[in-house]
Every structure is written in C-alpha cells, then in structure tokens.
Amino acid sequence: MAAADSSLPIAMFDSGVGGLTVLHECLVSLPSEDFLYLGDSANFPYGTKSRDELRGLVARNTRFLLDRGAKLLIVACNSATAAGADVAREIAAEHGVEVVTVVGPEAEIAAAISAGGRVGVLATPATVSGGAYHRALADQGRALEVTEVAAPDLAPIIQSGFPFDEGVVSTVRGYCEPLREAGVDTLILGCTHYPLIAPMLQRMLGRDVRLVTAGHAIAATAQRLLESAGLESRNDGEGDYRFLCTGDAAAFRELGTRFLQMPLGDVEEVAP
C-alpha cells in the first residue's frame, strides 16, 4: 500500500459536467488544493446504465486517476456511487487513498433538516433502482416518508446545455408532480447535475421545500480527512486545476466554463 503524498491533487470523476457542482464547493472550502477532474462524457449518461456496467466504469475511472497520482478520490456522481462505491474503495485502498462519495451526506442532511419528515429524492433510474437512498435514509434513525422519482431525461437535458424551452419545462414539471402530490418538505437533488437547475426546481416546488445537495458536505469531509492524515496542501496561493474528459474536449470546456463560472483552460482528451 503506497502512502499518499500531500503534494498530489484531489481526484474526482463524474459522467460529465455535473460533478463540477461538487468541485465548486471544494474550491470554496479548499482553495489551495490541486484538483484533477475527469468527466467521462464518452459514456454519458451513467443514470440509465446497468449496475454491472457502472461498476466497470467506476473501477476503470478509479484506477486511471490513482495511477496518475492522487491523495484523495471523490466520486462526484450519484449513479456511480450507488452502483460501485465499494469498488472504488477497494481499489483506492490498494493505493492507500481514501474515498469520499455522495448519497450518504445528502441523506444525513435531509433527515436533519426535514420539518415534517416527508423527504423526496430526485435521481437517475440507476440510483433509484439500486435503493442506495432508501437504505441511507432508513439508517438515519428517524421515521421518514420517502418519495423517490426517477428522472431519466434530467441529467441529459442539463448535460446538453439545457435550452429552457417549453418541452424542458414540461418534462421537469412532470418529475416534480409526484413530489408535490406527496407534499415533500425536503428534496434531495440526487444527481450532481441537478444543482445547476435548482432555481427552476425551487419555483416549481415552492418556497417551503428545502433543496439538499451534497457539495458542501463533501468538501467538509474531504477537508477533515486531509487534515487528520496530515495531507493538506502546502501551496501558498491558489491550487492548480486540471480537467480531463473522455468525449469531446471542446464541448466539455465550453459547458464546464459556463457552469463552473471559471475558465477551465486546456481540457485533455483521455482514453482510460
């Protein structure tokens, strides 16, 4: 087992640009760390893939990033976490690297803040069918009425740069309908793409529904793990951010720059 090194970057991956919502929170909390981000856009969307396919992609992405060198791995994709968090942890353990994932943090926050215990989960089909949120919410030690909605089209709409036309509005409204009917007071955005349309969701659900995302909690967990292992960056100024993608680098750069509100610089096309 190799020892991680404080000068290495924090690695993270997602099926596309959604994980940038997690990266953003990491940059707010950990500005002097270096980051290595992989968008597996050639295999987008993850949310409609089988469990076995996803476990294969998680293994491949994890090995690829850790072989390049990383001191911590963040799985910034709910579908990948739901299907293969254990796969990522097993491979990372061989490299002496810890893994931070989504799903758990949102469940914990939702259970803590829900006023009436009616929690909604909006997620991809792969995440919903895997039952990861169902289990994570059941583990919170509180009786919750959970309404899960599988949204096959939502991440693809966002990944395509979401043209906000009537068709998109009608699709999103359809996903919100069962959540409104169930009277959820708290909604977990169970895909890292979804925070990008939080304003639209908040309008459709109303002021009283609290939207829960994982980013801030992920950043806090990453910070705690690095501190307890003595792996914090020794950088004086801002860290260095590198972006890799398996699909069209120019499209990733354009969309990512807009979403992250930061020039991504050169995006390297890779074939893990």
Place this chain on the structure above:
Amino acid sequence: MAAADSSLPIAMFDSGVGGLTVLHECLVSLPSEDFLYLGDSANFPYGTKSRDELRGLVARNTRFLLDRGAKLLIVACNSATAAGADVAREIAAEHGVEVVTVVGPEAEIAAAISAGGRVGVLATPATVSGGAYHRALADQGRALEVTEVAAPDLAPIIQSGFPFDEGVVSTVRGYCEPLREAGVDTLILGCTHYPLIAPMLQRMLGRDVRLVTAGHAIAATAQRLLESAGLESRNDGEGDYRFLCTGDAAAFRELGTRFLQMPLGDVEEVAP
C-alpha cells in the same frame, strides 16, 4: 388617486437582465401573481449614469409601467433605487400604487447576520457615490465597519453573457481584493446582476464570507403589502409573465431565458 386592482400584474424594472434575479424570488414566493417586467437595455448600464439621468429614467419607466396597469411596482435595480426611489414613490402614489425597492432589505439582512460587523458592499459607481448603502447601514442601530467597492465593469460583464475568460476572472478578483484586505465577513451584492456570479464571488472570498442578496426579502415585502391591501391574485394556477425591453428583444430573450431558467416567450420591444 386610482385604486389598484387585484387582477393587475406586479410591475418591475431594471436596466437589463439583473432584475430577473429578483423576479425569480418573486416567482418562488408568489407563483400565481402576474408579472410585467421591463428591461431598459437600450439605456444599459445604469451604474455609470449621473443622478439626474437616473432620476429621469426612473420617472419614465415608472409612468410607462403604471400607465399599462400595475398593482405594485418593484424597482429591481440598485442604481435606480439609490438615485430615484423617491421619484418612483411620488409618481406611484398618484396611481395609488405602492413601491418596493432594493438597498434597504440587504442593509437590514447584512446588519442582522454579520458575525463581526465587517460588512462589504459591491455595487455600481452610481450606487456607491450616492451613499445609499452608507445611510441604510448607518440606520441599522449597530456599529459596522463598512467597505464599499465600486465595480464599473461587473454589470456590463454579466449583461454581455459573461464569457468566463482570464480577463473577467482578473477583473472580478481586483474588485474582491479590497474586500479580502478589509476582512469583510458579510458582503452585500449591491446590484441585481451580481447574484448571477455568486459562485465565482464565493470562491474568491472563501467559505466564511456570507453573500447577501435582496430578492427573497423583496418577495416577502411584496407579499405582505398585497395581503394587507387585499390585492392578492385570484388566479388558480400559475400567473402570466410578460417581458418588455427597450433594446434588442432577441438578445434579451436569449440571455433572460438562460439566467431565469425559464422560456421568456415573446419579448416586446417598447419605447417608453
């Protein structure tokens, strides 16, 4: 003095698309109200205009919107509020219509939440030189150390669709530098355009600086005024939203749709 009518829309104006950040919060809180939004993009930017010019524009926009019919007027622009809130109120009073403005709400929130009393204000030159925030913060009954930064280029960068290149990053970083040096713990986004780049500002200022915007408070004030006057909408479903602009309607529609995450429909070009 004409009596306002509950079936009339809530009118609001801004120099461009910035006021849509206020409209968004109104749509979350007041989904069944009708709205009439005027973007005075032909006269953009307001933030570098003289006080007299701004008072003329406020008078013209207010008359134009109230002549079309409105039960409430929201001045969704800080430069216009700072220079001419009294002008809007005087004209609206002739129509029996109340006016809600920015500046006051943000000052109240900032004074309430600032942990250490070090409050920053990022605003246009017109807003800063008019001293409106200086007075509003002094009225809060708490000793505050206030750092104001005039940002002539920031609203124009956002109104142009903000291409996030190195030049933009460097400009915004320059505006943040005196705020960082002063160690502000709370920052008022003193222009309705600025919430659109809140993620970028939060990264530059760090996790511990709280960003204050007016939108939510404006929506709550509008709701309270309508309720106390018995002017709430009788609509069953969602209200009707109409957009007017004095400049290029196609450009306004494209940018507005992206920022508001909602198709604006037909944008009417008007010449008040």
